[in-house]
Amino acid sequence: AQSVAQPEDQVNVAEGNPLTVKCTYSVSGNPYLFWYVQYPNRGLQFLLKYITGDNLVKGSYGFEAEFNKSQTSFHLKKPSALVSDSALYFCAVRDAGNYQLIWGAGTKLIIKP
């Protein structure tokens, strides 16, 4: 069965420091991986995706993610965090049989000034 794990419920980072939000996955076949961000009382916004090609994927708002096949990981990163990056971040993998997304539990990112 396909699954996504976000091992950290919450990540705290000081403004200006680099941030990493972790995601590992388990799929049969090629993984199609996504990161979304959710601000309070809002829907989700797409950040970036990995389908194929370069392992380092660049997305919106300065975020990037590194696909690591051997470690089955797709960690979200940003070189310099902003207070406005504080939100809930979800990693997802597309189900191989259809276009539904299988969601991680979410990681709350808190950026402190």
Add this chain to the structure above:
Amino acid sequence: GAVVSQHPSWVICKSGTSVKIECRSLDFQATTMFWYRQFPKQSLMLMATSNEGSKATYEQGVEKDKFLINHASLTLSTLTVTSAHPEDSSFYICSAHRRQDAYSNQPQHFGDGTRLSIL
């Protein structure tokens, strides 16, 4: 582009009331829409997949008669919570796939969600 509008954003009503939530794709045609439920501090739980012109596909454990889904056009899907009770209180989110993105790896486009509170 690819804007999804969800209405209402917040609704408070008495127990026993039926509540309709609308999900509209404003600038594209959505052959498929997804309805999710999100509990506080938890991930999204897919409730059902709504396909234009056909019956929705419900996930296991979701009551079809409780959560009525209608996808009558390529730009509108509705979720009706029938005879709502306090345990139905939650944050409901819809998302949509553009017609040309169906069966591809393009991202879903999300509405801003509806906060439902049943007294």
